[in-house]
Amino acid sequence: MADTAQLKYTYSLRLGDNAWILSHRLSELCSNGPFLEEDLALTNLALDLIGRAQGFLKYAAELEEKGRTADDLAYRRNERQYYNNLLVEMPNGDFATTIARQLYISVFEYYFFTALQNSKDETFAGLSAKTIKEVKYHMAHAADWVVRLGDGTEESHAKMQQALNELWMYTGELFEMDSVDEALMAEGIAVDLAALRPLWESHIRKVMEEATLEMPEGGYMQTGSRQGIHTEHLGHMLGEMQYLQRAYPDAKW
Amino acid sequence: MATDSQLDIWEVFIQSRNGSHHTHAGSVHASDRKMALQNARDIYTRRGEGSSIWVVPANAIVASNPDEADMFFDPADDKVYRHPTFYVMPEGAKQI
Secondary structure, three states, rough: OOHHHHHHHHHHHHHHHHHHHHHHHHOOOOOOOOOOOHHHHHHHHHHHHHHHHHHHHHHHHHHHHHOHHHHHHHOOOOHHHHOOOOHHHOOOHHHHHHHHHHHHHHHHHHHHHHHOOOOHHHHHHHHHHHHHHHHHHHHHHHHHHHHHHHOOHHHHHHHHHHHHHHHHHHHHHOOOOOOOHHHHHOOOOOOOHHHHHHHHHHHHHHHHHHHOOOOOOOOOOOOOOOOOOHHHHHHHHHHHHHHHHHHOOOOOO | OOOOOOOOOEEEEEEOOOOOOOOEEEEEEEEEEHHHHHHHHHHOOOOOOOOEEEEEHHOOOOOOOOHHHHHHHHHHHOHHHOOOOOOOOOOOOOOO
16 A cells, blocks of 8 residues: 555544444444434434445545455454544443533534545545534534533433533543644645644533533543554443354355 | 323424425424424434424314314215316316
């Protein structure tokens, strides 16, 4: 692979992994949602994310030129070879935790894909234009729930605040950049994450104010996913997600 | 009888394409109008079924009383002259 293709492979893999892992988390809620309509809403988000993952993993496989498919990348890598942000692998927890995760990630993705639409790489730009429509809905869904629960009863307010506080330490990583980002930024392909941070923060702050919640501030930020270092949760999740492909390679139905 | 603990009921009306009328599609549970609209979207239009959605609180709908069905509907049964079937259909008209 030429240098740029190698960098774009890594970049596409990261975006694919974020969508793929979050999709699996949301799909775990199928038949476990708080009520029928919300169960469908959450799994509907999961289906949007599968489509997005397919797009980015397929592109990664093409860039790699090793004859692997999107499915190979999805199901045949080990934990340390996944590059999704830690935030999206966090377990669903209670409903407030699921919603807090959705708020943090979907607001980030909204600004991220808005910027990536202008990428000089046509595939990234094209996939982003499609993604942005879906993400707008994900963001509205999450923000509406945060306001409902935050500005709801004493108990829902407390649970929502606690969930937002607990996941806060995984938000710093969303804006981390390494040599891959920097090299691709220089070519007009990648997004400047540092520039997104103030947009993300003020958006989150606005939602929290409307929800009468307090925005968590600073504190320790967990990191690692850019090097493939994950929380304890990812391995367990992959165990379930990859079981069929590992036990019966190339299984078809 | 168990009471419904799952929020309020909203009736959902879907317009399948511009210009056609909204048709009753079913109902959803929701606590407010935004949630009602989102739930209706997620349940009834996921496969491209619609271009517009109305949601209406079920308790805002005034329904006829089944006990009064004879008073409401029976008188229409034997008034065949209320149907415009005594006219010749203009050529080319699909319905009048």
